[in-house]
Amino acid sequence: MDRTGGEGPRSGVVYYLGSELTRQYVPVATCGLPLDNQGPASHPSAAGAAVRLTGVLDWNERRGRLPAAGISLVVPPGQSVALHSRDDSTAVSVLDVVAGLRRPRQGQVTVDGVAVHRLSGPAMERYRGERGIITDRFPLLSSLSVTDNVLAALRSRRVGAAARARAAELLGTTDAASLAARRVETLSPEQQWRILIARALLSKPRLVLAEDPAPGLGVRAAGRVLDLLTDLHARLGFTLLLATDRLATAVRCQRLVSLERGAVSQDELTGDDAWTRGRIDRIG
Numbered sequence: 001m002d003r004t005g006g007e008g009p010r011s012g013v014v015y016y017l018g019s020e021l022t023r024q025y026v027p028v029a030t031c032g033l034p035l036d037n038q039g040p041a042s043h044p045s046a047a048g049a050a051v052r053l054t055g056v057l058d059w060n061e062r063r064g065r066l067p068a069a070g071i072s073l074v075v076p077p078g079q080s081v082a083l084h085s086r087d088d089s090t091a092v093s094v095l096d097v098v099a100g101l102r103r104p105r106q107g108q109v110t111v112d113g114v115a116v117h118r119l120s121g122p123a124m125e126r127y128r129g130e131r132g133i134i135t136d137r138f139p140l141l142s143s144l145s146v147t148d149n150v151l152a153a154l155r156s157r158r159v160g161a162a163a164r165a166r167a168a169e170l171l172g173t174t175d176a177a178s179l180a181a182r183r184v185e186t187l188s189p190e191q192q193w194r195i196l197i198a199r200a201l202l203s204k205p206r207l208v209l210a211e212d213p214a215p216g217l218g219v220r221a222a223g224r225v226l227d228l229l230t231d232l233h234a235r236l237g238f239t240l241l242l243a244t245d246r247l248a249t250a251v252r253c254q255r256l257v258s259l260e261r262g263a264v265s266q267d268e269l270t271g272d273d274a275w276t277r278g279r280i281d282r283i284g
Contacts, residue, residue, distance in 0.1 A: 048078030068262030
């Protein structure tokens, strides 16, 4: 694998856990409709989780003169959704709320009928452990090998043969099998992101919450990582929420939800036209 310039995952606290693009516009008002009225995913799958946000406000979203209505959104199982905001902190805050890493100031979050905003203690820890979280805010540990970094996602301290086989399988799937015994500091930034994806998928999550890798990678490397993530979504059928401030990243998902001033400003299904994607990649 080619080494790519740019900064790798940042250090921080580890929590563990050729034609025009055809677009079908979905009125924002439909956000409160039942799951089966939210537009079909390209591959409806029982492997994915159903997500619903109702009037969710984070503590940073009330600074304007008028209080926001909050973010209301329904995501059917198996769909990939780009949460796009010019300031990506809003989209990342939504990921954190859905992941159970923080509580919203107001509103409700449910995943497969579980009221995430009400969880606490062991129930919350169990919920977090069942999600796939891909972010450089929870970096790889330099003291561990690549394989042990993937296994660090286990909730149990007991690592059996099945878990090691699963880790090896994921490293192969992410094109990182040759890196299994390597130390983190010897990896390129792109390789580190591939390991982050493998770690997130260890528990076979029905919901994957990811941040855009582009800020820390070169354009080509970020494109390869995003290609890998969207390919895994198509193959495994998990629900994917991807936070980004780049249109070039957002258009890779089946659905684009724009967030502005603490509310959904636009909600649309995207097409799958390679020529148009390339054009958007060039303009960012």
